[in-house]
Amino acid sequence: MIDFSVTGDAQILLDTVTRFAREHLADTARKAESARAPGADATRLYEDLGLMGLEAPGGGLGLLERCLVNETLGRADPGAALALDRLGAAGYALWAAEDHESVAAILADPARRAWLATPEDGAMNVSERAASGEIYFTPAGITDLVLLAPTGIAVIHGGIEELPVRGAGLRAANPMRLRLEEAPVARFYRTPTAGALARARLYMASLLLGVLDAAAAYARDYAMERITFGRPIAHHQAMTFMLTDMNTAVTGTRLLIQEAAWRLDTAGRDAEAARQAHEAAATAFVEAVEQSAFVGPAGVQVLGGLGFMQDYPVEKYMRESRALGLLYGGLDQARDDAMALPETTLMAGGLF
Amino acid sequence: MRFELDAATRDYVMSLREFGRDSIRPLGIERDRAGSPTPPDHPFFKEVLRRGLSKTTAAADDASPSPGPAVLRVISAQELAYWDRGVASSLPGPGLGGGPVMSMGTPEQKERLLGPFRNMTEPRWAAFAMTEPGAGSDVARIQSRAVQDGDEWVLNGAKLFSANADRADWIVVFATVDPALGRAGHRAFIVERGMPGLSEPRPEKKMGIKAYASASFTMNDLRVPAANLLGGEAHYEQRTRGAGFKGAMQTFNATRPAIAANAVGMARACLDEAMAFARDSDQLRPRDLDRMERMRRKTRTAWLMCLKAAWLADQGEANMVEASMAKATAAEVAMEAASLGMELLGAVALQGDHLIEKLYRDVKAMDIVEGTGQIQRIVMARHLVNYPREA
Numbered sequence: 075m076i077d078f079s080v081t082g083d084a085q086i087l088l089d090t091v092t093r094f095a096r097e098h099l100a101d102t103a104r105k106a107e108s109a110r111a112p113g114a115d116a117t118r119l120y121e122d123l124g125l126m127g128l129e130a131p132g133g134g135l136g137l138l139e140r141c142l143v144n145e146t147l148g149r150a151d152p153g154a155a156l157a158l159d160r161l162g163a164a165g166y167a168l169w170a171a172e173d174h175e176s177v178a179a180i181l182a183d184p185a186r187r188a189w190l191a192t193p194e195d196g197a198m199n200v201s202e203r204a205a206s207g208e209i210y211f212t213p214a215g216i217t218d219l220v221l222l223a224p225t226g227i228a229v230i231h232g233g234i235e236e237l238p239v240r241g242a243g244l245r246a247a248n249p250m251r252l253r254l255e256e257a258p259v260a261r262f263y264r265t266p267t268a269g270a271l272a273r274a275r276l277y278m279a280s281l282l283l284g285v286l287d288a289a290a291a292y293a294r295d296y297a298m299e300r301i302t303f304g305r306p307i308a309h310h311q312a313m314t315f316m317l318t319d320m321n322t323a324v325t326g327t328r329l330l331i332q333e334a335a336w337r338l339d340t341a342g343r344d345a346e347a348a349r350q351a352h353e354a355a356a357t358a359f360v361e362a363v364e365q366s367a368f369v370g371p372a373g374v375q376v377l378g379g380l381g382f383m384q385d386y387p388v389e390k391y392m393r394e395s396r397a398l399g400l401l402y403g404g405l406d407q408a409r410d411d412a413m414a415l416p417e418t419t420l421m422a423g424g425l426f
Numbered sequence: 427m428r429f430e431l432d433a434a435t436r437d438y439v440m441s442l443r444e445f446g447r448d449s450i451r452p453l454g455i456e457r458d459r460a461g462s463p464t465p466p467d468h469p470f471f472k473e474v475l476r477r478g479l480s481k482t483t484a485a486a487d488d489a490s491p492s493p494g495p496a497v498l499r500v501i502s503a504q505e506l507a508y509w510d511r512g513v514a515s516s517l518p519g520p521g522l523g524g525g526p527v528m529s530m531g532t533p534e535q536k537e538r539l540l541g542p543f544r545n546m547t548e549p550r551w552a553a554f555a556m557t558e559p560g561a562g563s564d565v566a567r568i569q570s571r572a573v574q575d576g577d578e579w580v581l582n583g584a585k586l587f588s589a590n591a592d593r594a595d596w597i598v599v600f601a602t603v604d605p606a607l608g609r610a611g612h613r614a615f616i617v618e619r620g621m622p623g624l625s626e627p628r629p630e631k632k633m634g635i636k637a638y639a640s641a642s643f644t645m646n647d648l649r650v651p652a653a654n655l656l657g658g659e660a661h662y663e664q665r666t667r668g669a670g671f672k673g674a675m676q677t678f679n680a681t682r683p684a685i686a687a688n689a690v691g692m693a694r695a696c697l698d699e700a701m702a703f704a705r706d707s708d709q710l711r712p713r714d715l716d717r718m719e720r721m722r723r724k725t726r727t728a729w730l731m732c733l734k735a736a737w738l739a740d741q742g743e744a745n746m747v748e749a750s751m752a753k754a755t756a757a758e759v760a761m762e763a764a765s766l767g768m769e770l771l772g773a774v775a776l777q778g779d780h781l782i783e784k785l786y787r788d789v790k791a792m793d794i795v796e797g798t799g800q801i802q803r804i805v806m807a808r809h810l811v812n813y814p815r816e817a
Contacts, residue, residue: 075428075430075431075432075435075497076428076429076430076431076497076733076736076737077427077428077737078427078733078734078737078738079427080427138427294810294811297811298811298812306811308807308811308812308813309811309813309814314803314804314807314811314813315800315803315807317807317810317811318803318806318807318810319803321751321806321810322751322754322755322806325731325748325751326727326728326730326731326755327727329727329730329731329734330723330726330727330730332427333429333726333730336427336428336429337429340430354726357719357722357723357726360719360723361723361727409716409719412719412722412723413715413716413718413719413722416701416705416710416715416718417701418697418698418701418702419694419697419698419722419725
């Protein structure tokens with residue numbers, strides 16, 4: 075009934091991803107940031123490990139496993155994780171539309187890259203025929219732009235102009251701004267988008283969680299080594315409490331993400347269960363973003379002046395955790411969705 | 427991973443919910459107005475026994491180390507506190523006294539002390555007494571003295587805030603053979619009602635959670651037989667360093683997730699009452715929804731922490747960090763939820779007759795009992811950053 079254990083298959087997957095992230099992403103994160111791309115070996119291995127689309131319907135793994143994987147990748151380099159996953163969260167929209175052919179084509183062709191965006195990710199006008207406007211952040215090389223429009227899902231292949239941007243973070247993904255002028259909609263699916271958006275939020279939230287976990291862990295380790303006034307700074311109570319609160323923030327966010335992912339994986343065709351799962355995903359996203367505003371800057375604070383320097387990773391954690399939380403409508407849109415149906419806890423189902 | 431309740435547990439929660447709505451909350455409000463604990467002969471307690479509810483909070487089964495799966499315990503604790511935490515704490519059973527008897531007691535003591543709590547036909551209580559006027563969070567510094575005199579121990583000192591001590595058959599009392607020894611000097615004794623030298627436990631006047639007694643008492647040359655030294659001499663000889671202290675801490679580690687669950691239940695009650703008020707008064711504004719979202723999210727987070735801590739306990743795994751995390755988080759969430767409720771009520775709350783006003787008073791205790799939020803952070807820090815004991 076209540077079970078927090080990770081299954082054997084998922085654990086094996088995680089062990090593999092952990093090794094991959096450590097050996098091919100974490101140690102080269104600054105290099106990837108400068109080069110605006112992960113290393114070629116990382117790209118090849120990511121494809122070989124079958125991490126793209128691992129949560130495909132009927133494949134045996136689900137969103138929960140994706141969240142576990144993304145947390146691990148986010149811990150190492152979230153920008154590289156976005157660059158490596160050519161399907162990304164766009165898969166959720168394509169699967170919702172039962173467009174399995176497009177998913178298969180993207181997975182099979184290394185030259186193709188999909189990206190999921192909502193109108194709130196830029197300034198977009200989307201109809202069933204064409205789309206115009208801008209999307210403010212995507213990785214470079216988008217060939218399949220999947221837009222969550224108010225009435226359905228639009229897939230766009232042509233008429234996309236990429237404009238390089240510096241990027242507030244996530245530079246390993248080679249950030250671009252997209253400009254579309256009457257870009258033709260190749261396919262439009264009149265299908266509900268709430269499920270895809272919920273999954274996409276958890277996709278990003280779990281990457282964000284990985285960054286927060288890395289920030290909290292780095293700050294803790296540093297605080298154990300740095301001596302001031304005759305003791306490790308971790309043992310000055312003002313700092314001690316900040317470190318415990320950072321750890322609590324990460325743990326709470328993780329629990330919300332995992333619960334929401336489980337709900338999305340198990341809701342099936344139960345409309346009420348799906349609604350609750352969508353709210354849970356929005357809730358987890360909001361928590362991740364709110365905690366990024368605490369854990370990210372706190373990580374820098376623990377290191378003091380050193381934290382402000384690019385010789386240490388905490389400034390990158392601070393920038394990138396905040397950047398991830400701005401996608402898919404960001405905090406405010408998710409907050410609205412989390413309270414889509416205000417109700418008492420006696421009325422709500424699930425754990426309450 | 428799984429995050430769902432089986433049908434039997436859901437049914438159990440529903441039965442608690444019905445009883446909570448019909449009996450627990452009305453009684454809690456009644457006792458709050460009266461300003462005194464529920465009398466031990468109140469028919470409510472017999473109804474509790476008839477429904478078998480005390481079993482979920484009483485460690486009375488010698489065959490198991492806990493009253494049941496820890497997860498079930500937090501589920502029960504959460505729902506009971508939703509309706510009234512004071513009433514929930516007044517339920518018959520060994521209460522906090524059960525933990526040290528189970529973890530430290532000899533087989534004879536377990537049977538003698540906990541046996542009467544099995545299949546109770548009349549309500550009965552036991553209690554736990556650690557806190558003193560000069561020793562709250564720093565329990566290692568208790569001053570109550572224990573001096574051996576032949577086959578007896580002589581106890582002197584004062585204890586505060588002992589739940590249900592006013593009606594307890596026996597109280598687990600912690601005292602020290604030598605304050606200079608710190609934790610290593612601690613011993614736990616069973617003090618029985620009516621023993622000469624034990625003052626009549628006096629319920630304190632509290633700000634909230636008034637339905638159960640937080641009682642204080644003194645011990646003046648109180649003589650207890652050696653058979654009432656919990657665990658016997660052997661327990662302290664085998665574990666010479668701080669065995670008594672560790673027994674007390676094990677009690678808190680086991681109960682902390684349930685206290686956290688109490689706070690989650692109270693936070694839920696605050697949210698629901700605030701939501702109902704805002705709807706009824708047509709005052710649910712967008713900014714209120716944002717605030718409600720935050721509290722609902724924080725409450726959910728705290729609840730998942732409770733479940734995780736309890737689940738770990740059920741797996742036989744260490745849960746000290748998770749238990750402290752749940753306790754620290756849930757207590758703060760409950761306070762914030764109550765404060766938000768007051769804000770939404772506005773001047774209506776000033777009248778002092780709304781349930782949220784009562785909850786606002788009730789919930790503050792949750793960040794104090796069984797370790798303040800600050801102490802919980804210290805506990806976590808010992809594991810997280812090797813925080814030293816003498817810092």
